[in-house]
Amino acid sequence: MATHTGGLIAERPTGRAGAAVRTTRLVRSFGDRDVLRELDLTLGQGEFTALLGRSGSGKSTLLRAVARLDHGVAGSGELDVPERVSLSFQDSRLLPWLRVLDNVVLGVRGRDAKERGAKALAEVGLEGRERSWPHELSGGEQQRAALARALVRDPELLLADEPFGALDALTRIRMHDLLRELYERHRPAVLLVTHDVDEAVELADRVLVLEDGRIAVDLAIDLPTPRSRRDPRFQQYRDTLLTALGVDQHDASADPVHPEPHPADAPAGQPHKEKDPHDPQA
Numbered sequence: 001m002a003t004h005t006g007g008l009i010a011e012r013p014t015g016r017a018g019a020a021v022r023t024t025r026l027v028r029s030f031g032d033r034d035v036l037r038e039l040d041l042t043l044g045q046g047e048f049t050a051l052l053g054r055s056g057s058g059k060s061t062l063l064r065a066v067a068r069l070d071h072g073v074a075g076s077g078e079l080d081v082p083e084r085v086s087l088s089f090q091d092s093r094l095l096p097w098l099r100v101l102d103n104v105v106l107g108v109r110g111r112d113a114k115e116r117g118a119k120a121l122a123e124v125g126l127e128g129r130e131r132s133w134p135h136e137l138s139g140g141e142q143q144r145a146a147l148a149r150a151l152v153r154d155p156e157l158l159l160a161d162e163p164f165g166a167l168d169a170l171t172r173i174r175m176h177d178l179l180r181e182l183y184e185r186h187r188p189a190v191l192l193v194t195h196d197v198d199e200a201v202e203l204a205d206r207v208l209v210l211e212d213g214r215i216a217v218d219l220a221i222d223l224p225t226p227r228s229r230r231d232p233r234f235q236q237y238r239d240t241l242l243t244a245l246g247v248d249q250h251d252a253s254a255d256p257v258h259p260e261p262h263p264a265d266a267p268a269g270q271p272h273k274e275k276d277p278h279d280p281q282a
């Protein structure tokens with residue numbers, strides 16, 4: 001057991017039985033404010049989980065704690081995480097002075113690193129762009145390269161903080177398909193922080209809502225993939241989560257923080273949201 005630098009969180013990277021991540025009574029405080037309050041969370045190996053919550057509820061704080069990036073903040077509890085963790089953020093964080101392939105394999109050991117990097121780039125649809133500079137890639141392509149960089153490390157756990165938040169709606173849909181496809185092929189555990197309820201229901205098999213420093217909702221999404229946003233069951237999950245987030249569903253988009261209609265929600269000539277006759281609130 002190792003001690004988390006600068007805090008009181010005890011890390012136990014071994015001895016996980018069926019769980020990729022386990023936090024026990026995790027506390028994170030900034031000044032006298034507890035953002036995470038004795039939070040218990042277990043993520044199964046190979047499980048795709050999305051984390052929702054109002055702005056400022058502590059989603060990024062939890063993700064940073066799980067990523068072991070959070071040093072120097074008062075905290076306590078136990079944190080049990082795997083060795084190989086990859087991270088992905090809204091900003092692709094590619095280094096501008098390195099070519100795309102060199103970015104992908106930065107820090108990767110082994111003689112075959114470049115070969116593996118090129119394979120990962122091909123998997124995300126960037127074959128032939130190995131020698132491009134990051135600024136020569138579009139925003140979506142930069143996020144693809146970031147996914148390749150995550151993938152090449154063969155992660156047991158992928159932590160993604162709003163990775164598609166800066167992309168336009170159509171590119172975001174393509175990235176959803178790609179992420180789910182990569183997940184099904186490689187099966188890391190995934191913790192995806194998002195503001196977008198539809199994104200959560202479309203991609204994850206389990207959706208958590210963080211509120212008052214704890215997991216307030218833990219919802220299994222029992223729908224086959226690929227998922228249609230027009231499936232009434234999809235809309236029921238969506239409504240359940242919007243209610244949990246305290247969003248007025250009659251005038252809300254699926255993104256309570258960035259209200260923007262999703263093109264997949266409203267095909268030409270159809271309303272943005274069909275009412276569910278089984279939903280008493282509809």
Ligand SMILES: Nc1ncnc2c1ncn2[C@@H]1O[C@H](COP(=O)(O)OP(=O)(O)OP(=O)(O)O)[C@@H](O)[C@H]1O
Nearest residue numbers: 030035053054055056057058059060061062195257
């Ligand atoms: N380094 C820090 N110092 C002081 N306060 C912080 C720090 N990091 C986060 N906080 C505070 O902790 C709270 C939770 O922040 P966090 O970024 O985790 O929320 P979030 O749910 O990810 O929000 P958003 O959805 O807006 O990105 C906020 O009130 C924030 O101001």
